[in-house]
Amino acid sequence: MTETSHLRIPHGGYVLVGDGRGARLLRNEGHARHLSLQLQHRFEAPPNPPTRAQGTDRPPRVRQGEHRSAIEQTYWHDRAEQVFAGEVAATLGRLADAIPALVVIAPPRMLAQLRQAMPDRLKPAILAEIDKDLAKLSVEEIQHRLGPT
Template identity: 75%
Template structure:
C-alpha cells in the first residue's frame, strides 16, 4: 500500500512513525474525522558509531586466480537499522490482537525493513504505508500530515 491522501485512521488504529533510529507507536483515541493520537511507546536505538569505527581497518582481500579484490565492508548501520525494525515489529506483534488497523510511516529503507519484519497478522491490518520521515515532528503535526494528504 502507498500513501493515501485524506487517510482515515479508525478509532483504536495504530500509527508507527520511524526512521531507523527512533520510532513512535501512536494510537488514535479519537475517531477518523477528528484524530487524537496518543503516544503508546517510544523506541530509541542505542548509539551507533560510524562504520569505520566498528569494523576492521581495511576490508579483507580475496584471491581468485591471478586477481585480488576487496570484500565489501559490512554496513553496520544497515544491520543496526534492520535489528531496530525487528525490535519494533516484535513489540507490535505482542499487542497485535489489539490493533484493528496499522499505518506505517518511515523513509523508504526503514519502511522496507519494517515491512519485512512485520508478522503476517500485522501485515493483514496495514491500511497504509507512507514513505516519509515524520519522526522529528510533533504528534499534532504528524496527525495533520497524515490526514491532510
C-alpha cells in the same frame, strides 16, 4: 500510499512513525474524521557510532586462482537500522491481537526494512504505508498531516 487526505484511521487504530534511530507508536483515541493521536510506546535505537569507529580493519581479500579481490565492506549503519526495524516489528507482532488497524510512516529505506520484518499475522491490519520522514515532528504535527484537509 502517499496521499493521506483519504486515509481514515479508526478509533483504536495505530500509527507507527519512525526512522532508523527511533519510532513512536501512536493510538487514535478520537474518530476516523477527528484524530486524537496518543503516544503508546517509544522505540529508541541504541547509539550507533561513526563507521570509522566500528570497522577499523581493511576489508578482507579472497584469492580465486591467481586473482585477488576484496570482500564488500559491511555497512554498520545499515545493519543497525535492519536490527532496529526487526526489533520494532517483533514488538508489534507481540501486540498484533490488540492492533485492529495500523498505518506505517517511515522514510523509504526504513519502510522497506519494516515491511520485510513485519510478522505475517500483522500484515492484514496495515491500512497504509507512507514513505515520508515524519519522525522528528511532534504528535500534533503528525496528527495534522494525517487528518482530513
